[in-house]
Amino acid sequence: MNRAMSVRLPLAAGLLLVAAALGALCLGTPVVAPSRLPDLLAGGGAGAGTTGAGALDAVVVREIRLPRLLLAAAAGACLGAAGLVLQEALRNPLAVPEMLGVSSGAALGVAAPLVLVLPLPGWAHPLLAVGGAALGGLLTLAAAGFGRSPSAVLLTGAAVAAALQAGLLVMMVMADRLDLQLIFRYLMGSLSGRGWDAWGGVWPWAAAAVPLLVLCLPVLAVLRLGDADAGALGVRVHRARLAALAVAVLLIAPVVAVCGPVAWIGFLAPHLARRLRPGADVVGWLPWAAAWGAVVTVWADLAARLVLAPVETPVGAWTALVGVPAGVLLMRSGRTGPRAAAATAAAGSRHGRRPRRGPAPGGGRGGGRADPSVRWTRLPRAAGTRGNAAEGRLLMTASVTRGRAAGALRARAVRLAPYLLPVAVLAVAAGDLLAGRALTADRVWAVLVGGSADPLAEHLLWQVRLPRTLVALGAGACLAVAGLVLQAALRNPLAGPEVTGVTPGAVLGAVAATGAGLAGWASPAAVVVAAVVGGFTGAGLLWLLVGRERSDPASTAVHGVLVSAVLGGSTSVVLLVAPGEIGSVVQWMIGTTEARTWAHWHLLWPWALFWGAAAWLSSAPLMLLRCGEGVAQAAGLAPARARAGALLCAVALTAGAVAAVGALGFVGLLVPHVALALFGADLRTTLPGAAALGAVTVCGADAVAQLASRAAGGLDADRLVVPVGAVTAFAGAAVLLAVARRHTTDQ
Numbered sequence: 001m002n003r004a005m006s007v008r009l010p011l012a013a014g015l016l017l018v019a020a021a022l023g024a025l026c027l028g029t030p031v032v033a034p035s036r037l038p039d040l041l042a043g044g045g046a047g048a049g050t051t052g053a054g055a056l057d058a059v060v061v062r063e064i065r066l067p068r069l070l071l072a073a074a075a076g077a078c079l080g081a082a083g084l085v086l087q088e089a090l091r092n093p094l095a096v097p098e099m100l101g102v103s104s105g106a107a108l109g110v111a112a113p114l115v116l117v118l119p120l121p122g123w124a125h126p127l128l129a130v131g132g133a134a135l136g137g138l139l140t141l142a143a144a145g146f147g148r149s150p151s152a153v154l155l156t157g158a159a160v161a162a163a164l165q166a167g168l169l170v171m172m173v174m175a176d177r178l179d180l181q182l183i184f185r186y187l188m189g190s191l192s193g194r195g196w197d198a199w200g201g202v203w204p205w206a207a208a209a210v211p212l213l214v215l216c217l218p219v220l221a222v223l224r225l226g227d228a229d230a231g232a233l234g235v236r237v238h239r240a241r242l243a244a245l246a247v248a249v250l251l252i253a254p255v256v257a258v259c260g261p262v263a264w265i266g267f268l269a270p271h272l273a274r275r276l277r278p279g280a281d282v283v284g285w286l287p288w289a290a291a292w293g294a295v296v297t298v299w300a301d302l303a304a305r306l307v308l309a310p311v312e313t314p315v316g317a318w319t320a321l322v323g324v325p326a327g328v329l330l331m332r333s334g335r336t337g338p339r340a341a342a343a344t345a346a347a348g349s350r351h352g353r354r355p356r357r358g359p360a361p362g363g364g365r366g367g368g369r370a371d372p373s374v375r376w377t378r379l380p381r382a383a384g385t386r387g388n389a390a391e392g393r394l395l396m397t398a399s400v401t402r403g404r405a406a407g408a409l410r411a412r413a414v415r416l417a418p419y420l421l422p423v424a425v426l427a428v429a430a431g432d433l434l435a436g437r438a439l440t441a442d443r444v445w446a447v448l449v450g451g452s453a454d455p456l457a458e459h460l461l462w463q464v465r466l467p468r469t470l471v472a473l474g475a476g477a478c479l480a481v482a483g484l485v486l487q488a489a490l491r492n493p494l495a496g497p498e499v500t501g502v503t504p505g506a507v508l509g510a511v512a513a514t515g516a517g518l519a520g521w522a523s524p525a526a527v528v529v530a531a532v533v534g535g536f537t538g539a540g541l542l543w544l545l546v547g548r549e550r551s552d553p554a555s556t557a558v559h560g561v562l563v564s565a566v567l568g569g570s571t572s573v574v575l576l577v578a579p580g581e582i583g584s585v586v587q588w589m590i591g592t593t594e595a596r597t598w599a600h601w602h603l604l605w606p607w608a609l610f611w612g613a614a615a616w617l618s619s620a621p622l623m624l625l626r627c628g629e630g631v632a633q634a635a636g637l638a639p640a641r642a643r644a645g646a647l648l649c650a651v652a653l654t655a656g657a658v659a660a661v662g663a664l665g666f667v668g669l670l671v672p673h674v675a676l677a678l679f680g681a682d683l684r685t686t687l688p689g690a691a692a693l694g695a696v697t698v699c700g701a702d703a704v705a706q707l708a709s710r711a712a713g714g715l716d717a718d719r720l721v722v723p724v725g726a727v728t729a730f731a732g733a734a735v736l737l738a739v740a741r742r743h744t745t746d747q
Contacts, residue, residue: 009276013291017073020298024069025061027306032057041066067196072301072315073294074202075191075255076265080293081213081286082251083266084273088220088282089244090153096267097252099561100153101160103263105136106249106256107187108167114183115171126201129257133249136160141245143737159736162665166729169590173723180586188572189262189316191301198258205254212247213286220244220282262297262316263565264323269293272326296322313573320569323562414679421692425473428699432469435706439465463597471596471660472702472724473695474604476667477612478657480694481687482650483668484675485615488622488683489646496669497654499560501538503665504567506658508574509534511585515574528603528659535655538567539647591664591725593702600660607656612691615649619683622646626681664698664725666732671697701727 026032032040040061079097086095086102097103109132113120120128144156168187175183185192219240222230227237255262273288280288300318307313434441443457479497486495497503513530542563575585587594621642624632629639654668675690701724708722 013288013295016295017291017298020295020302021069021073023302024072024298024305025065027302028060028065029310030057030060032061037061063195067199068191068194068301069298071194071199071202071259072191072298074199074206075259075262076269076293076295076297077290078202078206078209078251078255078293079262079265079297080269080273080289080291082248083293084270084282084285084289085213085216085220085244085248085251086266087270089223089241089248091224091226092153093271094267095153095157096264097248098261098263098266098565099161100157101136101140101164102133102245102249102252103136103256103261104161104164104168106130106133106253107261108132108164108171109135110257111168111171111183111187114179115175122197122201126205126254126257129253130249133253133256134246136164137245137249141241156737159733162729162736163733166590166665166726166733169586170722170726172586173590173721184572184586185314185576186260188314188569188576189260189319190314191259191304192312192314194258201258202254205250209247209250212250216244216247217283217286224282260314260316262319263569264319265293265297268296268319268323268326308573308577311577313576317569317572320565323565414685417679417685417689417692421689421696424696425692425699428696428703429469429473432472432699432703432706433461433465435703435710436460436465437706437710467598467601468593468596468702469699470601471604472593472699474601474608475593475657475661475664476671476694476696476698477691478604478608478653478694479664479667480671480675480690480697481612481615482653482657484672484683484687484690485618485622485646485650485653486668487672488626489643489650491626491628493673494669495560496666497650497658498663498665498669499564501542501560501563501567502535502651502654503538503658503663504564504571505538505541506531506535506655507589507663508567508571509537510588510659511571512574514585515577525599525603528607528656531659532652532655535651535658538563539651543647587721587723587725588662590723591662591728592723593661594721594723596660604656604660608653611649611652611656612687615646615653616684616687618642618646618649619687622683623681661698662723662725665729666736667694667697667728670732670735698724698728701731 022034022037025037026034036057040058043058043062083096086097086100087093106129109128109130110125113125113128140153140157140160143160144153172180172183172187219235222233222235223237223240225233230237230240252266269289269292270285272292273285277284277288296319297315300322301315303318304313304315433439433444439457439460443454444461446454447457447461482502483496486497486500487493509530509532510527512534513526518526518530542560545563546559571589621632621637624635624637625639625642625646632639632642657664671694672690675686675693678693679686679689705722705724705727708727
């Protein structure tokens with residue numbers, strides 16, 4: 001960096017911070033002239049000879065605006081520094097507190113005692129936040145092999161964060177209506193009403209973390225070389241990462257305890273620091289990351305106060321709105337986006353890791369087509385030897401045997417599927433009908449055979465339980481087929497409705513329509529239309545932002561996370577502008593089948609049938625797309641047109657399911673993998689199988705949710721209703737953790 005830039009950058013950052021500070025102190029109600037600030041801050045505005053207006057201005061500036069300004073700057077600096085520590089320790093530019101379970105764990109640690117009405121002193125809240133953040137971070141690191149694989153860290157962090165988010169939403173469901181708005185605003189990250197006591201709860205922790213942060217900097221610089229090189233230099237990599245996580249937790253947890261999880265500051269600030277100081281190292285980036293974190297947070301808080309005044313929005317919503325375009329600009333440069341993460345992963349794989357097992361590309365040396373039933377495994381050989389030929393033949397024979405056994409098992413599953421899947425669907429449907437309260441098996445049987453004279457049992461079965469079960473079956477089938485179509489069209493095993501903007505867009509559309517009075521929760525048709533429009537909007541936004549990188553799975557996944565973040569922030573703004581909708585939409589945001597009627601089913605089944613048939617008719621183009629664009633073009637297929645048609649089917653199916661049961665997580669992400677493992681790559685067979693598996697998954701989860709609500713009924717039957725989305729989130733997170741653990745072990 002030349003001398004002129006080294007002078008301009010600190011000057012620009014300082015001017016931005018000073019301008020934001022002046023706006024934070026002067027703007028609002030009442031408006032204070034900048035020339036009066038020195039007198040008001042010095043205490044001259046509240047003297048004996050001042051008017052009532054002058055005394056009011058002094059109180060507003062000194063007791064409300066000044067501590068809020070200091071808190072915003074300190075919170076942003078802590079989050080920016082913590083984000084840099086996590087990214088450098090894990091050697092992953094996409095590692096942020098929100099994607100590693102750290103912020104969600106801290107928020108859960110604070111929110112749970114509030115909902116459960118536990119009498120705790122105020123000083124205990126930061127300790128609970130530290131414990132929750134440490135738990136989330138340790139789970140992520142332990143399941144990901146302490147960061148040996150950067151991709152596994154993100155996969156594991158997503159699973160842990162999803163499980164903790166499900167716990168937070170369950171806490172919101174348990175909260176009463178008076179506390180619900182406060183908890184929701186806190187979970188979005190808010191500085192509203194924070195005074196000097198809140199400032200006092202942050203700065204001691206930040207001051208205690210500063211010397212530890214300085215001690216970590218040399219170790220972080222060594223970790224950038226890779227695990228093997230760092231170990232050769234005497235660094236204990238696992239302990240170093242645990243120490244870095246501890247420092248990051250000390251910086252993040254107090255901020256979350258006081259302000260809530262202010263999102264994406266830990267992502268933006270380090271990347272801004274690297275971009276503006278490209279030739280520096282971690283020692284040079286740290287003060288810049290803290291400075292830019294403070295600048296962004298202060299400006300976001302100013303927007304939260306003034307843009308929709310007199311309604312004050314959460315600062316976390318505005319940081320998410322800023323984070324998406326800034327993240328897209330940074331990723332398009334190719335320096336800090338998915339390409340850098342992929343390069344980091346590749347570099348890590350060259351630092352002493354064992355070779356990974358997999359199919360031999362191109363069928364081996366002959367270049368022919370590879371047999372998919374054969375698994376090739378490299379044998380370690382001593383230097384100067386050729387290896388044992390008999391041992392190699394024995395290993396290949398065992399691999400072929402295992403591959404053929406798996407193929408035979410898959411063929412048997414395909415043959416038995418027409419018989420077993422209907423039985424499984426009927427079994428889980430019967431379990432779902434019997435899982436709720438006040439309806440036993442004998443009463444159900446009496447109603448079915450027509451010998452019951454109990455009108456209550458008939459009403460519960462035909463008007464409450466049966467439509468609920470059918471809606472769960474239909475929504476599960478839609479989500480599973482949509483996920484399989486997305487993964488095939490994008491050639492991305494991590495593509496799901498949750499991370500492609502479809503589900504968050506559908507939620508935003510439905511919430512915005514109800515908040516504007518265009519639809520109501522009592523009118524399923526209007527909610528379906530609004531959710532469909534929102535789902536197409538979210539998917540279209542992702543499609544435009546990804547641009548020419550649509551074929552890159554990492555780029556698509558990361559852009560999807562960013563788009564989902566901005567859509568979620570927009571949903572929160574809508575809910576806070578129309579707070580009366582929060583109580584109605586909380587369960588729907590996590591996914592619920594409560595109060596589903598025949599009106600929901602009559603709208604869902606024709607929609608699912610039409611778009612499911614359209615997805616099945618696109619099976620052949622999808623199978624060609626899975627082979628690559630070159631193969632598809634050689635076969636006479638237009639890849640862009642075929643992919644657009646497939647995505648249209650996936651978006652329509654997801655939007656219909658979200659409109660019916662809400663934002664169910666992990667169904668469209670994980671069920672397609674099970675279907676592919678059971679039925680193979682022929683989508684003409686796998687798509688119906690995935691539909692049946694999705695129906696079984698959601699209906700079974702609904703039965704488990706009802707049983708859990710019954711089991712907890714003795715504690716508090718009126719408040720503790722477990723939504724089906726919590727069950728799918730916890731189960732999906734467990735499966736995703738297992739997958740990430742296996743991925744780490746293979747590498």
